[in-house]
Amino acid sequence: MAKMKIVVCVARVVDPAQPLEVAPRSLSLDEENLAHSLNAADAHALEAALQVRDALPDTEVTAVSMGRPPCEEALRAGLAQGADLAVRLWDDAFEGSDTLATARVLAAAVRRIGADLVLCGIRSSDGNTGQVGPQLAELLDIPLLTSVVSLEVQEEGRSLVAQRRAGRGYRLVERAPLPALCTVETGANLPRYPRVRVRLRSQSAPIEHWGLAELGLRAEEVGAAGSALRVVSLSPPPPDTRGLTAPPSDMPAAQRWQMVISGGIEQREGGPVEGSPEQLAERIVRFLEERAHL
């Protein structure tokens, strides 16, 4: 079996844990003053790739990321976790890319690497679109499996069997021929903890850099020029108009605050019903029927 090549697309995102101050009708957030981290779902995608490498040792895992030099933080986090190679994709022409333009850049990188399997996190915690993975698969014209929680390469690298979340507690076991692309769910696995030696090495490991020329792209198909979508304004999220219940004083302050922000507890209608167990059971079954739970 020839060497298996896996590309994992990773992103450096605004850390989702910090509070954000968004002025009404602002144009963008001054992201550089905020804390950043490797996108959570991407760490799970990388772990899924490393598990394939554990099973098939002749596998090379490459982390790619599109961004200015600071995004090397995400790539180094990927190297520390265990990726073999890292490539940063940037050219000033990439500035202002929407999801489709980003997918074009990533597609060019995947083609250049010649990947058998492409893994993406299911969505980024800052853009939240979840679009780059599916659009990348479409541009590469390869099979797509979304919401993957675990995967296995079979038939000597010719196909892939993945377990996917299908909603309502269901799981699908689905097969696709390789090359293919999977988007991996947050929480799908337990990303391995970096080993000290690998982590130290990752800090000084070389990171390749590919621009327009290396990727064979034209400036007009990427960046703002190649993007259909424009963000015209950024606002605080719409207020939650539901009624507030006072949070109890024994709750930690942070959680009390969070409860207030999230809109508190919604009061629902209808007083409690009394009766014999049979009558009550009857009432519950009727409720289940009315609300189409059966």
Place this chain on the structure above:
Amino acid sequence: MAEQAPGEVWVVVDHRAGQLEEASLELLAEGRALADRLGSALAVVALGEGLGTLAQALGRGGADRAYLADHPLLGDGHPDVCAPVLAALIRRQEPAVVAFPAGRRVRELAPRVAARLGTGLASECTRLDLDAQGLLVASRPTYSGRASAAVLCPDARPQIATFQAGYGAKRAAPPAREPEVVPVEVCTEGASPRTTVERVFRDPPPTMDLADAEVVVAGGRGIGGPDGFRLLEELAELLGGALAASRVAVDAGWVPAHRQVGLSGRTVAPRLYIACAISGTVHHVVGMKESKAVIAINTDRHAPIFELADLGIVGDVLEVVPAVTERLRRTVGVRPSPPDLLRALGGS
């Protein structure tokens, strides 16, 4: 198409058993408002197999036109087939706006259609508006819901958006009208599923992932022990749901810790949450208050859980739950076959 007429507003609907899904009707009402302001027509677009049964339901959406792509290959809604069919239809008809109700399958389908057409997509929108030039202004949550971005698609067409259920302006349903039905010729060349489902399964209640369970049956102190939880498990099994517990029940060792819902456990938002012998302290409630519907069963009629219950039952769980299970055993029929299941899951 006439030169001057503004392009149509399309809503690509989810349907099941000859009925439009609630979220699709909500989006059709949004689409009607957009079309009226633009002075254009609203069209409902449905893909599937045997759409004849849908004809009656279509009128409810208030659309002027209905594009029906009816083909056996579209039956299970595989995006490998739907994306090229939909993209071809959009190329032919050149609508101005294409809106989808956000959902699991649309999260896959819409980006692929947008990529095929080289146009923009605003996903999971909470508001669809028009600017002075009649461009779609789509507002969508970003930074994990900590900000809302307004996006425009100035040049490329169509403007595509997916819309989250429940965010529609609470307007009256548009008057029903008889839409002009336009059958769509489906060209399936190059459109065949590239992935195959080998198995569909659902974990049993005690191990089912709480994150995507549609029904959660949870027990608290009043369950009294592991035996009581077995009764809840039976009910959860019949409803296709997951088993959960409050902290008290976990601390007592009746159920494992990964089943805990609440402040120090998991946060869930199922379609139905059945709180059994849970008093409803705020520490538990913060973990389940986003549930779409709540049934509470408790012996104490003053238990705070009743305040947020859609159905409050004053009674002993150990008597009521077996009675419910007994009834469900009689009424719940055979389980759906995997193909039916796939079709059903496609809509969610």
